Amino acid sequence: xxxxxxxHSILPGFGLAIGLTVFYLSLIVLIPLSAAFLKTFTMGWxxxxxxxxxxxxxxxxxxxxxxSLIAASLNSVLGLLAAWVLVRYEFPGKRIIDALVDLPFAxxxxxxxxxxxxxxxxxxxxxxxxxxLGIKVAFTSxxxxxxxxxxxxxxxxxxxxxxxxxxxxxxxxxxxTLGANRWQSLKRVVFPELMPALLTxxxxxxxxxxxxxxxxIFISGNMPMKTEITPLLIVTKLSQYDYAGATALAVATxxxxxxLLLFINLLQWWSRTRYA
Amino acid sequence: MSEPRWVRAILxxxxxxxxxxxxxxxxxxxxxEAFKKGVEVYFESIREPDAVAAIWLTLIAAxxxxxxxxxxxxxxxxxxAKFQFPGKSFLITLIDLxxxxxxxxxxxxxxxxxxxxxxxxxxxxxHDIKIIFAVPGIVLATVFVTFPFxxxxxxxxxxxxxxxxxxxxxxxxxxxxxxxxxxxxxNIKWGLLYGVILxxxxxxxxxxxxxxxSGHIRGATxxxxxxAEILYNEYNSAAAFAMASxxxxxxxxxxxxxxxxxxxxxxxxxxxxxxxxxxxAEA
Numbered sequence: 411x412x413x414x415x416x417x418h419s420i421l422p423g424f425g426l427a428i429g430l431t432v433f434y435l436s437l438i439v440l441i442p443l444s445a446a447f448l449k450t451f452t453m454g455w456x457x458x459x460x461x462x463x464x465x466x467x468x469x470x471x472x473x474x475x476x477x478s479l480i481a482a483s484l485n486s487v488l489g490l491l492a493a494w495v496l497v498r499y500e501f502p503g504k505r506i507i508d509a510l511v512d513l514p515f516a517x518x519x520x521x522x523x524x525x526x527x528x529x530x531x532x533x534x535x536x537x538x539x540x541x542x543l544g545i546k547v548a549f550t551s552x553x554x555x556x557x558x559x560x561x562x563x564x565x566x567x568x569x570x571x572x573x574x575x576x577x578x579x580x581x582x583x584x585x586x587t588l589g590a591n592r593w594q595s596l597k598r599v600v601f602p603e604l605m606p607a608l609l610t611x612x613x614x615x616x617x618x619x620x621x622x623x624x625x626x627i628f629i630s631g632n633m634p635m636k637t638e639i640t641p642l643l644i645v646t647k648l649s650q651y652d653y654a655g656a657t658a659l660a661v662a663t664x665x666x667x668x669x670l671l672l673f674i675n676l677l678q679w680w681s682r683t684r685y686a
Numbered sequence: 687m688s689e690p691r692w693v694r695a696i697l698x699x700x701x702x703x704x705x706x707x708x709x710x711x712x713x714x715x716x717x718x719e720a721f722k723k724g725v726e727v728y729f730e731s732i733r734e735p736d737a738v739a740a741i742w743l744t745l746i747a748a749x750x751x752x753x754x755x756x757x758x759x760x761x762x763x764x765x766x767a768k769f770q771f772p773g774k775s776f777l778i779t780l781i782d783l784x785x786x787x788x789x790x791x792x793x794x795x796x797x798x799x800x801x802x803x804x805x806x807x808x809x810x811x812x813h814d815i816k817i818i819f820a821v822p823g824i825v826l827a828t829v830f831v832t833f834p835f836x837x838x839x840x841x842x843x844x845x846x847x848x849x850x851x852x853x854x855x856x857x858x859x860x861x862x863x864x865x866x867x868x869x870x871x872x873n874i875k876w877g878l879l880y881g882v883i884l885x886x887x888x889x890x891x892x893x894x895x896x897x898x899x900s901g902h903i904r905g906a907t908x909x910x911x912x913x914a915e916i917l918y919n920e921y922n923s924a925a926a927f928a929m930a931s932x933x934x935x936x937x938x939x940x941x942x943x944x945x946x947x948x949x950x951x952x953x954x955x956x957x958x959x960x961x962x963x964x965x966x967a968e969a
Contacts, residue, residue: 518891621788
């Protein structure tokens with residue numbers, strides 16, 4: 411440790427840089443976040459527990475976690491497909507489509523929200539096709555899944571794409587030479603290589619979806635117990651000046667996000683050690 | 687070695703249908719909804735005073751948040767990438783924290799700190815300082831949600847580059863700042879630009895966090911996304927989508943710049959590689 415330190419110490423500014431970093435980090439992120447946690451301690455355990463396990467709160471977790479899980483799974487399948495087509499096949503307009511994959515990441519969530527609602531409303535561009543089939547998307551929990559699938563789209567594509575690009579086609583050729591058919595070589599050679607990236611993409615999409623607000627609240631219709639996501643319930647409590655209630659739900663959500671973050675880091679560590 | 691033709695056709699159709707519906711169609715819908723009532727209504731909705739105020743507030747919030755987080759990103763990356771110290775990966779996790787927190791919670795924490803019932807609320811009220819439901823709250827929430835963008839772009843980049851070039855510059859007698867401006871900055875310029883444009887896109891488009899701290903006062907505390915929300919909820923769809931179209935143009939510019947930076951940095955990396963090979967061959 412000290413030896414490594416000394417080797418780099420010809421470069422100046424460590425004290426200043428680390429000091430500024432920790433100071434700014436504390437000021438903007440750590441102190442405000444701890445204020446939220448401290449607020450819950452003022453409300454007492456019984457109140458806290460009652461708030462975070464209320465019927466309306468439980469229904470909102472079910473929707474937020476359930477829809478996020480479905481959306482992240484959809485993204486894993488469709489994102490893998492999209493990454494595969496973008497890396498392996500040639501077609502006109504490929505570079506533009508490839509660049510547009512970042513759209514859901516860069517497009518403001520409110521814009522995504524009102525646009526998806528306009529598209530999937532019964533008289534919308536997509537909704538009018540689904541209406542005769544009896545499929546209602548806007549203002550149902552299906553709408554929540556659609557919005558979360560949209561915002562999670564780049565995560566799986568962008569984590570899988572580089573791995574797929576690095577993957578040597580010679581390995582698949584070797585598998586074929588050894589008598590494997592296409593499906594076997596995919597299953598035994600390609601998928602094991604892609605698995606860590608796919609898992610990371612899934613976890614990132616899921617984590618993003620759980621906290622998502624802007625793109626969901628327009629398309630979901632926001633009916634309590636039915637199509638109300640947890641972040642919206644927090645905002646509702648805030649607008650009723652129920653600060654303690656909002657904070658309790660926020661802390662419950664933060665705890666879930668923290669577990670997710672830990673899980674993502676573990677996954678990345680696992681994929682690094684396994685495929686280094 | 688590839689799939690049979692019909693399999694390829696099915697895979698391509700599936701992927702392009704998915705990407706078409708989720709990436710291309712929304713762009714068409716934004717602009718067609720914005721111009722639904724004609725070009726005049728479109729420009730009228732952008733020029734009305736509340737819209738202009740929203741545009742200004744958005745520019746102010748981004749104009750403060752982006753430079754702050756730019757400086758922070760460079761400083762944090764310098765400390766983390768160029769030096770060894772215990773707790774480094776924990777520090778990186780803390781820097782990433784705003785990405786894994788729901789935007790709603792990002793706004794909420796400032797309400798708890800500065801709101802009327804918050805920790806500092808009574809003191810602020812006594813001194814007649816307004817943060818929540820005012821411009822400072824919006825700026826703070828924007829700084830919070832865009833906090834990691836530049837740092838997270840630079841840290842892996844500078845770690846990969848190592849410190850040999852900086853050490854060489856120092857050994858040859860360059861000062862600390864000189865080393866940074868002449869050696870480090872040229873090496874990280876594309877990554878830095880990348881971080882800045884993504885940071886800016888998020889700063890101008892943030893909705894959840896600013897929505898919580900804004901109070902939605904027309905002409906005073908509405909950013910472009912908040913103004914679009916209000917118009918949309920008033921069933922003024924054309925005006926809402928006119929506001930949304932401004933943000934969509936910003937998004938398209940961001941994506942185009944990002945693609946251009948990718949391309950440019952690849953070309954440069956290739957040139958550097960070729961030059962190095964030529965130099966080696968000559969030596």
